[in-house]
Amino acid sequence: MTLTRRQMLRRSAALGCCLAANPLVTPVTLASAPSDNRLVVIILRGGLDGLGLVQPRGDAGFAALRPDSGAALDLDGFFALHDGLASLHPLWQAGQLGFVHAVSTPYRDRRSHFDGQDMLEAGTGMDALGRNRSGWLNRALAHLPGAASRTAYAIGRADMLLTRGAAPVANWAPDAALTLSSQAELLLERVMHDDPLFRDATLEAIALSATDLGGAMTATDTTTSGDMMNAMSESVRAARTGTQPETIARFAATQLRAETRIAAFSLGGFDTHSRQERNLPRALGPLSTAILTLQAELGPLWARTTIVAVTEFGRTARLNGSGGTDHGTAGAMLLAGGAVRGGRVVADWPGLAEADLYQRRDLRPTRDLRAHLAWLLAGLYGLDRTTLEAEVFPGLDMGTDPRLIL
């Protein structure tokens, strides 16, 4: 039996499974967007060494803990910026780059990447460890009036807990092209129909592939099996060269210029257990590339943009036996963008004397980094304090406003 496309469409419609019903292909008007402010959340995986990035050279204890810490650019007479982010120094001078120091999630003592990242992305306290099923960004989205399916975008192949949850979040890797003939598309929708997990992901993948932003080719009536095979070679070729931070940032900017208001992605390589003088700059390069690409691609929207980069924990205050640092507690977060009140390092500095260190080994956290994230969400999107402290970041006391944005 062979069906025409028209018959297939009618059958699909009768089954209630049709692409047109997918919210992703329904045009979203810009007027319905919740705010004009743009937020980019970057998860730095592996545990960024905050003391290595923003070096408290004015602290008498620093030189002893970190001998030979290399070149750094003075920030404010007390802190200096690691040379690996030198390309961002002009942003600092323009007041569009800032840092928060000596902060951490409530995660303590176990120092595991996996639990640490879970808590960072879930935004919960120690009591929820191991039971986290949704991320703070997703729960915040649920309270954004007018939020639609493309208001938030998770970019890249890593599926982030940060954006997982009940609120719809668009999810795509810029190199994931999907090319299907119309017939294949309809048959696929049909075999996926009774399995919500597969059905929803299929519809979204097809819809994303059909946009200029998502993939290289668009499925049409003339797409053939041969095209489908070439498409795999295309995506394989793209994958071989890797998803560069430029590509991710450019895709994010494309989305942020349209309906998207919040974009999230992650960068890895911060687990510098050894030879930090070589390995930390290697991880910082992609971060500065991503930020500068966003700045270049966002154009006038840069003025409304806040980028925040956070990590699961800081690292030990002392270098270890192999020139690296082990998993620690407090660290630093980075803020960049035209909307940021930059040019300063926000910190209630705990000091680096032996007795000041957390468990005599780590930088002591003096504030919950979730408080800073909460104030950002309040400032950018008007989320109220009760919601933030009860639902987005359960158990958080936001304290006073650090006034991170203009």
Next chain:
Amino acid sequence: MPFDPRLAEIRFGCGLSPRLAPPGSAAEMLARLTGPDDAAAAYPIARFSTIQPQLHALQRARRARRKAKTDAARRAAEDHYKDLRRTLRTDAARWTGHTFLRRALTRDALRERLTAFWADHFTARGVGQIWSFAHLPYIEEAIRPHVAGRFADMLRAAVAQPLMLSYLDQYRSFGPNSPAARGKRGLNENLAREMLELHTLGANGPYTQADVRQMAELLTGLTFDMKSGFAFRPDMAEPGAETVLGIHYGGADARLADIHAALDDLAAHPATAAHVARKLAVHFVSDNPPPSLIRALTLRYTETAGDLAAVTDALLTHPDAWSTELRNVKQPVDFVGSALRALDLVPRHLPLSNLRRMQNLLLTPMALMGQPMGAPPGPDGWPEDDPDWITPQRLAARLQWVMSAPFQLRRALPRPEAFLIAALGDSAPEPVKFAARAAESRAEGIGIILASPAFQRF
């Protein structure tokens, strides 16, 4: 619930094959698992200790290239390095092909699944141009021989592997008061922490930061060099006894036996039994497995002091493991492997000596599906949650692969109606049967059958 051969092959094996009849009973599966490893004999993969001289030579060639003083010397060193690498790349392509041929053609498919499960439990990732060749040889040497043996033996084997000692930084961990530290080098907690959190007791296990620290001190001395492999160096070991979970190990002289005693105690710990039981149930049955199943596996582990054949037997014979509802999603390696088995792949279909083509056909698509082979995101291995795998872009990669790879691999494709039986048996859902008939081409029909949830779940 009675034993179901079809379900056995889908849930505990590598999927259905048009060539090989499914096992007839759990006892038959166990007998094969505990019998000779025919698949490894037919499709060999080198063990780490076998390739270690090659890796050592590669390391020396790289050093020679760096230290060459003249252009001519540099070119010669470069050529030598490239020759060695080319040989290893060809070997690695064949090993990779063999992992898939084992899945496609074995009668003992449970062994392949268990090997993948335990390799994931003891994740050791090969980073860089030399170590990346070590991934499959590590599994072949440390994991595969023990999947029906004692957990304690597998634990010992895994932490004696250079790849593990390198991946989790153990070789650079020095007892702060050891002679080799010379007052300059110190402890690295990485392996000790992951051993307690991931390999044995579990993240919610009964240990503290002090236990991690003590374990790290106890493990000092475990190291390797590329020339002679694993070594225990007493001069790197922290002097004195250590206390882990309240038990004292060692004394004045550092001995490997003290580390082994601690590993045995960890392997025998009730928290380890529960941790391993839960992971098995999640991996093979459901992301939310029935507590009764976990209890049964924990009990069998405890009763048999971690005899993994017995624990596997408990899994295969528990009624909760045989729900006809397919509640798990295949990981990409299982998805691709079972597709190749359903397609009746044989050695001549794979470009076994061409790593680039192997990458294009299998490895890069798997990376796009979210599972770059041998490179999991961290020491905790691959995620088990189904939604982690079925995101739009990862599913897109699965769809793209099923639409094109079968033709590229097989050229002559079976009729979709026949393939339907090969891939799903006689109980394919109606929409899949319909799609097999309605597809415009064989490639498309086969692609849609492989894309169906009925095939992607287990």
